[in-house]
Amino acid sequence: MKNTIDNLINIYGEGSNYPSRSQWSKLLEGDMERPLTVVNFFKLRSQADTTIIADELTGQQAFEKYAETSVPKVAEVGGHFVLRGMVEGQFVGNASDDWPIIAIGHYPKRKDFLALINDSDYQKAFKYRQAAIEKQEVYFVDAM
Numbered sequence: 001m002k003n004t005i006d007n008l009i010n011i012y013g014e015g016s017n018y019p020s021r022s023q024w025s026k027l028l029e030g031d032m033e034r035p036l037t038v039v040n041f042f043k044l045r046s047q048a049d050t051t052i053i054a055d056e057l058t059g060q061q062a063f064e065k066y067a068e069t070s071v072p073k074v075a076e077v078g079g080h081f082v083l084r085g086m087v088e089g090q091f092v093g094n095a096s097d098d099w100p101i102i103a104i105g106h107y108p109k110r111k112d113f114l115a116l117i118n119d120s121d122y123q124k125a126f127k128y129r130q131a132a133i134e135k136q137e138v139y140f141v142d143a144m
Contacts, residue, residue, distance in 0.1 A: 003028055003114055011123055017133060027140065032111040037082070037141040041099035045134045052131035062132035063101075069125035077115040079107040099137070106143075 005024045014021055030036070044059035053062065067084075074081065082104040107113045116122055 003118070008117070012117070012126065013130075017130065017136060019138075027110075027114075030110050030140070030142075032114070033109050035143055036107045036110040036113050037143055038105045038107070038113065039139040039141055040101075040103040040105070041137040042101040042103070043098055043134045043136070044101065044132050048128070048131040050131075052127050057131075059132045059134070062128045066125050066128035066132060069121055070129070073116055073119055073122045073125075074105055074107075077107070077112045077119070078109075079105055079112055079116065082106050098135075 005021060005028065008019075008024050008028075009021065012018060014024070019027070042063070044063055046059055048055065048057040048059055048062035050056065055062070055065075057065070071081065071084075084103045085101070087100050087102060105113075107116075
């Protein structure tokens with residue numbers, strides 16, 4: 001499948017709690033041969049959004065269902081998680097419970113991340129992530 005902004009928006013969506021058109025563009029404009037680190041901040045819903053999935057699950061259960069597929073798929077494309085976990089507490093800065101889960105994935109090449117999001121099993125599992133998430137922030141980091 002050719003990676004175009006329209007194809008990715010058609011599969012994953014755009015806007016509120018999804019990448020914007022310009023954010024999809026930024027992903028596709030990057031050097032596909034350079035390493036890519038993806039830093040995720042998540043806050044889960046108490047109950048998964050049943051307009052996205054039919055299952056009556058908690059946000060945590062839906063997120064775990066997503067992880068059952070996403071973790072092995074990250075490894076399948078050559079990536080790995082540098083960190084996945086629950087935030088224990090804040091050391092510096094203003095106290096905030098906005099981001100109780102942080103996950104940092106690293107891919108040897110940007111094109112490996114694109115291979116992940118083009119995987120049909122990953123795409124099916126992604127709906128559980130979106131149903132689980134109340135809000136999220138995701139950053140691409142070009143390691144120095």
